[in-house]
Amino acid sequence: MTMAFPSSRLAPVLAAAALLAACSADKPDLAEEEAAASVPGAPPGGASDLRARRAAASDVRQSDDLVEFAYAYPRDAAVIPRLAEWLDNDRETRRDALLAASRRDQTAAEKAGFPYRRHSHLQKWQIVTNTPRFLSLSAEIETYKGGAHGMTSFATVLWDRNRARQLQPLDLFTSGEAFDAAIREPFCAGIKRAKAAKGIVAEEAPDSPFAGCPPASAQTVWLGSSDGRYLDRMTIAIAPYEIGPFAEGSYRINVPVTSAVAGAVKDAFQRDFLPID
Template structure:
């Protein structure tokens, strides 16, 4: 493959609770496409599925896309299969165009690369929570990294983005911004040892909705009691700092910000 295996360990702590830091990654990227548009409804409840992994290599590009068994059935499989085909077509088109341009201009063409790996964050009786890390290379000095998240609502048999479970963007931001900013400052201080110039952009908080991918976690496998925020490189600090994996507990304010139909599936995290 064009890149070593993605750092799936970044997500593993969330199986029992999220960590405050993630492994540094080599590249940055803008927020991924709104996964709320990648939804599918199945006529029957999800059944045990099968993990899938595609690894394709051509003269123009290398493409890898995988998901775990928990995502290999029903609406999750439908949504991810459609996304996989779309992304594969996009990189084939863009890489082919770049190769032709390079040949016409007389400069070397560097094959493109794309890798996206989905992992299970947690499962509760109602939800399957997934996260993904993506690495994209398009011939430049280095590639770009993004994160993504999806949730299967088993009760509704629907795939959705975590943010859509809240009553609105403002309500979500108000409920999580303070705790997430505190978690980010702790992670920055631990990683840097020195917070640098007070008031610099590298010390400012980031937008928890637009600058991160939010994932749902559970400490007991029954209800969602933790929220994770995956932050790409260069978003919350210098590129060399890498990515951040932040965790905050679900609070009463978070539950109040949820749409009413989801509140019973969440619980305020135990103190301490």
């Protein structure tokens, strides 16, 4: 038996059905959206993938009479939950340290009758390379603590997607000594060229604090790639005072990944390097 509805009663029913269909089309099913979300480095599937996919680059700033603080990292790092968590913790640790030191120095300056000079910490993480396995990040850090001048330092982070863990570049090598031996010749030659480009003759006097060539493993190492697949080059970042007086500034020495360098790599990472010679 077919029941007929008056057109006056049927119209609202059809309108409601059409509205419900439109809403369903505009808003995909959450389960389907979560299943489609897939971010390298994040746990597979579920809401965590969805949150990671929606993550944005981070740029936190604070500027007042006490401090100037800035800490940023790119979206490529933000979409990896464990790496983003480490970066957020690092940011808060550095900001807390800056605030504590600034308040202490401000109080001391007031007691001594001296003007307080605002302290600062400015740090921005940037992508060195992003291969299928590794996300390599570099950071240049500018700090000021009220003295005659500020200071530059560097940081490095390497995220291993295969192992879902954070590494330091030297973790990929059998030892710091093996790394230094493999890289020493091109690294030291690069320092001489960089100094010459600034019109500076490298110190040779044995009693000079800046004579000779320091171990590359004691500096900041940034691993890079020219093809986006294999690690085949690196930069050694050297802060002021390491190989010259403050006036010389910092240095960035580019060094290729040679067969000697690749030979010092641990077996577990051999396939990720591509020597250029």
